[in-house]
Amino acid sequence: MSTTSSHQTWGGRFSEGPNARVAAFTESISFETRLAPYDIRGSIAHARMLSTVGVLDADEFKQIEAGLTAIEGRIEAGNFPWDPALEDVHMNIEARLTEDIGALGKKLHTARSRNDQVATDVRLWLRDTLDSLEVEVDRLRHGLIGLAEREADTIMPGFTHMQVAQPVTFGHHMLAWQAMLARDAERLREIRQRVNRLPLGAAALAGTTFPIDREMVARELDFDSVIDNSLDAVSDRDFAIEFVSAAALIMTHLSRASEELILWMSPAFGFIDLPDRYCTGSSIMPQKKNPDVAELTRGKTARVTGHLVALFTLMKGQPLAYNRDNQEDKIPMFDAADTVAACVSLFADMVPHIQVHADACREAARRGFATATDLADYLVRKGVAFRDAHEIVGNCVQHAIAQTCDLADLPLDALRRFSDAIGDDVYEVLTLEGSVAARNHIGGTAPDQVRAAAARARHALGTQAG
Amino acid sequence: MSTTSSHQTWGGRFSEGPNARVAAFTESISFETRLAPYDIRGSIAHARMLSTVGVLDADEFKQIEAGLTAIEGRIEAGNFPWDPALEDVHMNIEARLTEDIGALGKKLHTARSRNDQVATDVRLWLRDTLDSLEVEVDRLRHGLIGLAEREADTIMPGFTHMQVAQPVTFGHHMLAWQAMLARDAERLREIRQRVNRLPLGAAALAGTTFPIDREMVARELDFDSVIDNSLDAVSDRDFAIEFVSAAALIMTHLSRASEELILWMSPAFGFIDLPDRYCTGSSIMPQKKNPDVAELTRGKTARVTGHLVALFTLMKGQPLAYNRDNQEDKIPMFDAADTVAACVSLFADMVPHIQVHADACREAARRGFATATDLADYLVRKGVAFRDAHEIVGNCVQHAIAQTCDLADLPLDALRRFSDAIGDDVYEVLTLEGSVAARNHIGGTAPDQVRAAAARARHALGTQAG
C-alpha cells in the first residue's frame, strides 16, 4: 500500500492516492459539515443496533457511543478540525473516533456503507429543516391574517393585466397571499412523510450479510418506516427534488408578493410604506429608499428555481445504484433550504409592519372605472342579458373617457342615452363601498367576508395536522 | 362600436378590434379544445345554480342545458367549427349557444368571468388526467412486480459508479424501479386533493354581486371544497406547477430505467433483448436494432423538465390577480400530460416483454470482484475490525488484478498471505449465490426477500388509498 493513500479508507487496492487537484475536486467536507450532528446520531443508533444483534458487544457499544458523543461536543463547540484529506464528514468522524478510542473505532462501519449512511444523514437533516421551515411559514401566515383583519375595510383597486379591474379590500388581498402559503405548508407536511423513511441497512446497494435489525434503527431515529429496496434506498433523490420544488414554489409566492410590495412602494402607487430598517439607500442618490428585501427575495426566487433544474438535470438518465454525480445534490439542496428560510423569516418579521396608505389606495380605486362591472350587473338585475349589459357599459366607458370623467360623474341622462333601464338608483352601485360590500359570498371581497375568512384561516392554522 | 370587433365579447369600449396578427398571437383556440367538455360541464352546473338562486328561471336553465348538451354532442362528433376569431373555447361555445337558443344564451355568463371559468375547466381536466395517469402508473408497477417475481433468482452485477459492486438479482433491480413509481403514485394522489377545489364564483377577481351558491356548484362538479379567496382562485397556478413537477419526476424515473435498458441491450452488456416491435432500425446500417422507445423516453424527460421551468418562470414575479401571461400555462401543462402518459403507457406495454439473458447477466457478475465485500464481512466475522478487513481485501484484489484472475481463483495460501484469518471455508462466501442469499433482511437482495417484497408491493398496489 502506498503511503500517499494511507489515510484513505479505501486505499488497499490502489497504488497511489488521488493527486491534490483531484482531492480538492472530489472532497465534500467544505459544504456538508451541517450533517455532522445527524451523522453522529445515526452512527450511535447503528452501533446500538449492532450490539443488540450481537455484532458488537455491549461494552464496545458503550465506548463507541461515548467517543461519538465527545466528538459531537467538540463539533458543537467549534473546535473539531475538519480535514479535507479525509474526504467527507463521515470519514473525519470515524478517523477521529479511531484515534480517540483505538482500533474499536474501525468496527463502526460494519454492515453499512457511506451510500446508506449519507442518505440517512440527509434525511434526518431535511426532516428538521422541513419542521423549522413550517414554523416560519406559519408565523408569516399569522402575520398576514393579522394584517388582513387590520385592513379588512381598506379599499384598493384590484388589478388584472395591471389595469384597474374592480375594487377589493387590502385585507382580502393579504388573505390571497396567506392562501398560497397555506398550500405550501400542506406540501411541506406531505414531503416530510416521504423523507421520514430509513435507508440505513441498504449498505452499498444490496444490503449486508450481517443480521441487522432495520426496524430497531428506524425506531431509534424516529423514522416512520424502512425503505423497502436497497437499490432504491441509495439511489433515490426524489426527496431532494420534491423539497426544492416546494421551496421554489414558496419562493414564487414570495416573489409575487414582492413584486406587489415593490410596485405599491413606488411613488406611482404609493399604497404602502415600510419602516426604514427594511430598506436601504443609494450611494449616489440621496433621496432613495429602496425595498431591497422584496427585490432580493424576487431575485433569490431565480436562484432556487435554478437549483431545482440542477437537481432534475443531475438525476436524469443516471443508472442505478449510486454514482458520484449525486454528491452534487447537496449544494443546491442546502442553499435552497437556507434561501427559502431566510426569505420566509424576513417576510414574517416585516409583514406586520407594512404601513398602508388607505387614502392613496382609495384614490387609485377611483381611477380606471373600477365599478363598471357593477353597472353591468345592475343592468342584468333590470332584465338586460349580461352580454348586452356588457356592451352597453363598454359604450358608457368609451363616452366617459372622451369626457375625461368617471362613470359616477356622468349625469343620469348621459347614462340613459345608452340604456333606458338605468334609473337614478344607479349611483349607489357605482360607489366603491357599495361595490365591495355587494361581493358578499364565500371568497368574495366584502369586508364581512374578509373578516370571516381571516377567522377561518386562523382556526385552520391552529388545528392543522402536524 | 366598430364592426371589426362586433364578434368580440368585450367590444363596447373599443374603437377597433385587434388586427389579424394580434388576433393570431393572442388566440388560444388552437391548443385548448380539450377543455371543451369540461367547459360545458362547468357551464351547466353554473346555470343550474343560477336557476336555483333565482338569477335564471327553471325554463331558462332547461334551454341552456339542452343547448349546451347539443353543442357537446357536435364537439364529440367532431363537427363543431372552432373559430379562432372568437378567441377561445369559452367564447366559441357561448357564441354558438346564443346562435342556437337565441338571446337567452347571453345570460349564461352572468356572475362569472373567463378567469374563474378557465380555472374551473383546467382543474376538471387535470383531475381526470391525474386519475387516468395513475391507472397507467399502476399498470406499469404491476408489470414490474411480475417481472421481478419471474427473475427473482437471476443474478446480475449491481453497479455503483458503473463499476461492478456486488451481485444482485434482476428481480431486486425491477423492484427498485417499482419503488420509484410507488412514490410517484403517492404524489399524484396528493396533488389531486389540491386540484379538486372549486374556483368558480371568484368571477374576474373579487367575487360577484349575484347571490351565488358556490357549495352547490362544488357538489355538482364533485369538487371537495370551494377556494376560499377570489383573488387566489383566479391567480393560483400551483396545481399546474405541482403536476408538471410530479410528471418530470416520473419522467426522471423512466429515464433512469431507459438508460439501463439502453445499456443492457448494448452488446457490451447483452443482459436483455426487446421484441422487434419495440425497436427500429437504421436507414444505412442494415444490422441495427435500436431501443428507440427507451431513448425517446430519456429524451422526452428533458422536454418535461423544460416545461416545468417554463411554468416556474412564468409565474415568478407576477402581480395578482390575473395577467394574460397565464395563458401560456396551458401548452406546457398539456404537453407534459401527453408526454408522461405516452411514456408510462408504452413502458407498461413493454416491460412484461423484456427478455432477460440470465447467462450474460451471471457472466458479467463474475467480472469485477463482486464478492470482495463478502470477503471483508467474512474477515469481520473472524474477528478482524472492518476497516482492517477492507484493507486486507483491497490488497487481495490488487494481487488478483496482477494475476488477471478473480478472487475465487486465488489459491488458499495466496489469500492467507494477506491474512491468516482466512480459512478454507472462504470459498463459500466468494460464490455469487452465497453472496446474494446472505443479504437476507428487509430490503436486501436475497431471492426470498425479493419474493416477499414483490408480494408486499402487490398488496400495497391493491389497497392503496384512491
Added chain:
Amino acid sequence: MSTTSSHQTWGGRFSEGPNARVAAFTESISFETRLAPYDIRGSIAHARMLSTVGVLDADEFKQIEAGLTAIEGRIEAGNFPWDPALEDVHMNIEARLTEDIGALGKKLHTARSRNDQVATDVRLWLRDTLDSLEVEVDRLRHGLIGLAEREADTIMPGFTHMQVAQPVTFGHHMLAWQAMLARDAERLREIRQRVNRLPLGAAALAGTTFPIDREMVARELDFDSVIDNSLDAVSDRDFAIEFVSAAALIMTHLSRASEELILWMSPAFGFIDLPDRYCTGSSIMPQKKNPDVAELTRGKTARVTGHLVALFTLMKGQPLAYNRDNQEDKIPMFDAADTVAACVSLFADMVPHIQVHADACREAARRGFATATDLADYLVRKGVAFRDAHEIVGNCVQHAIAQTCDLADLPLDALRRFSDAIGDDVYEVLTLEGSVAARNHIGGTAPDQVRAAAARARHALGTQAG
C-alpha cells in the same frame, strides 16, 4: 421479411415491424415537414455530387432531380400526402421518389445516412431562420430609433428599484431597448457562422466508403465549410442550443420592455397608450383595455427559457454519436424560432404606434426628488466632498418629506440650514430640464446626446456586417 415492416427502410433484419403505439411514439412527421424544402435541396446537391464523382451517371441525376423537383412542387402546393407510417420527412420523400421514377430512387441514399441528412436539413432551415429573424430584429430597432428621435426631449422619471431615481428622456429609454437588440443581432450573426458548416458526408457516423466530394456539396448549398469530424457532425447540437439561448435572450429583452409597457399603461403611471388594435378587453369588465401583446410576450419568455433547458438537459451525458433522444431537439427549437419571430415582429409593428403622454411622464418625474443627485453634484462643485454632499442632501430630503413638498419648493434659508454652500443659483439645478441637459456626455440622457446616439445607432444598423 415480415410484411408489416415492408415499407420500412430498415426492415431486412426484423421479424416484425413496430406496433402501432410505438410507431406513433417514434414518428417525427407530425412536426418536421418544415424541413421538406431543405431536404429536397440537400438531396439534389447530394445527387449532383454523386453524379460528378461517378456513383450515379448524368442521366440518373437528371431523373432524380426532376423527380425531387416535382415532389417539391406538390409539397408547396399543399397536396403531398405525408404518411406517418414512413416515419419521417426523408423517408416520405424517398418513398415517393421511388414510386415516381422507379428503382432508381433507391440509389439516392447511397453514401449518406439519415443522421447526416437531417443535420444538413436542420442547418439549412436554421440559416434561413436566423436571416429572417435578423431582418425583423432590425426592423424593430429602426422603430425604436424613430421613437427615440420623436421623444428625445420628453422627460420621464428614470427608475431604480422602481423608485424615482433621476429624470431621463423617453428617447433615451427607447435607445436602451435598442442597445439590447443590437447585441442580439450580433449574436445571431455569430451563430450563423457556426450553423453554416456542412455535416453531409459524415454518413451514419464514420464517413462513407464512396469517393464523395464534400466541398462540392458545401459550395452547392452555400455552406462556408465542411465539418471536420464525422462523429461530431452527426452528434453536434451546439447550434440548436446556441440559437435557443440567443432566442431566450431576445425574449428576455422583450419581456423587460413588456414589463415596462404594462406598467406604463397602468393608470398608476399612465405614461403611454397603445392603439386599441394591440389590446383586448374583458368578458366581464366592460371598461378593461389590456396590453395583451406585452403580457403574452412576457409569458412566452418563460416558454423559450423552458425550451433552452430542454435542449441542455437533452444533450447532457449523451454518449456519441447519434442517439434517438436527439429527435427531441426539434420541437423546442422550432417552437422557440416561431415564438421569438412572432414576438419580435409584433413589437416591430407596435412600437412606432406607442403614444407617449408627455404630461404624465413629466408629472411623475416631479415626484420622488428626482433632482437630489443634482443638488449633491452642485455642492461638490461648490467644494464639498461628494460623501458629505450626499449626507447633506439626504437631510434636505428628510426635511422636505416632513414638509410634504419637493426640494425645489423649499425656501433658500431652509436649504441653507443644511449647508451654507447653497446659494440662490441652486434652483437652476433642481429643474428637470436642467438635470437632463447636464448629463451631456456619450451615453448620457441629455436630449442632444440622445439625438446623436440615435444617429449613431441608425448608422450602425445600415452598415452592420451581414
Added chain:
Amino acid sequence: MSTTSSHQTWGGRFSEGPNARVAAFTESISFETRLAPYDIRGSIAHARMLSTVGVLDADEFKQIEAGLTAIEGRIEAGNFPWDPALEDVHMNIEARLTEDIGALGKKLHTARSRNDQVATDVRLWLRDTLDSLEVEVDRLRHGLIGLAEREADTIMPGFTHMQVAQPVTFGHHMLAWQAMLARDAERLREIRQRVNRLPLGAAALAGTTFPIDREMVARELDFDSVIDNSLDAVSDRDFAIEFVSAAALIMTHLSRASEELILWMSPAFGFIDLPDRYCTGSSIMPQKKNPDVAELTRGKTARVTGHLVALFTLMKGQPLAYNRDNQEDKIPMFDAADTVAACVSLFADMVPHIQVHADACREAARRGFATATDLADYLVRKGVAFRDAHEIVGNCVQHAIAQTCDLADLPLDALRRFSDAIGDDVYEVLTLEGSVAARNHIGGTAPDQVRAAAARARHALGTQAG
C-alpha cells in the same frame, strides 16, 4: 441623522439603519471579494480621469492612487478586514481609503455610482476569467490532439443508439471531442468582445453632470469601447448570461466525454483505464476503483445549467434600470466560472494519461456486425440499388444472428443465397481494417484522415484569433 446608520453611505434621509437580519440578508461582501482588485483598478482609472478633466487636482489624484494601492497590497496579503456592516466591496474600500487619507477619500465617488462601478468591476473580472479559461480549453484540446495521434490506428466500435454501428478509430473519436471544444473557444472569444465595453460613466442610470471623459477611462482599462447608453450600461446582464450559457455548453461537452469515459472504464467495455490518482475507492467494497472525476464533472454540468436558469429567470421581466435583484447574478456567475475552470483543467491534466486497451476495443468492434454497411456499399458497387442492398444485408444479419456468428464467418454460398452479386472478394470489405481505411475523405475515420485532421487541428490551435 441616526447613529445607527452613520457608517452607511446613504444614511442622510433615513431615521434608522437596517436591522441586523436585513443587513445580513442584503450584504454581498461574503461572496464578492474577488472583485476587489478590479474595483481598485477601476477606481484609480476613474480618479486619474477626474484629475485630467479638473474635478480633482493632480495632488488629490496622487494621494488617492497611493491610498488605493496600499489597500490593494493589504488585500493581496490577506490582512484587509472586510466588514459586512459596510455592505459591499466598494464601500469597504472607500471607507478604508477615507480612514487612511482623510476627507479627500470622500471625493472618489464623484461622478459615479455603485451601479456603474460594479458593472465595471464584473466586466474586468469576467474578461480575465474568459482569458484564463480559454488557455485551459486550449490545453485540453492539445491533449486530445496528442491522444488522437497516438491512437490514430486503434480500432474501436462506433456506436449509435449504444448499438455497435461501424468501426472507427479511437483517435477519430478524440478529435470529435476536440471539435466540440474548438467551438467553445470560438464562443469564448466572441463573448469577450461584448464583455470588453466600458459601463463607467453611466453613474446611477442617466450619466453624470460632471465633464467626464469616458474614452480615456476605456483606454486606461483596455476596454474596446464605451457602452453607448447609460440605462443599458447599468441594467445589461447579457454578458453574464452569455458567459454562463457558454460555460454550460462546455460542461455539456465534458459531460458527454465523461459519460463515455465512465462506460469505457466499466468492465462491460474495458476500453480504457485511468491512473489511480484520478480515481477513488469505496468505504465498503475493497475492489472498487471509480472514475470520480468524470462522474462529478457529469454531475456539475447540472449545476451550471441550473445557474444559467437562475440568470435567465432573474432578468425576465425586470424593468429598467437597476433593481436589487441583480445582486443575485454574482453567485451563479462566479460558481459557474469556478466549476467550468476546475473541470476543464482536470480534464486537461487527465486526458494525456488515458490508457487505451486496444485489444478490448478491437474485440468489441467485432461484435454487433459493424461491417454490415460495408457489405451494403459493396453491393452498390456491384450495381445493386442502395435500398435493395440494405434489405439484402439485413437478411444476411438475421441469418447470422440465427447462426450466432459474425457476417465474416458465413461461408460464401450462405451469403450468395441472399444475393448472387456477392463474390469472394467480399471478405476484404468485411474486415475492420478495410472498413475504416475505406472511409477516406475529409471527416472520415480512415487513420490517414485522422492524422491529417489532427495536424489541421494543431495548426488551427496555433493560429486562432486571440
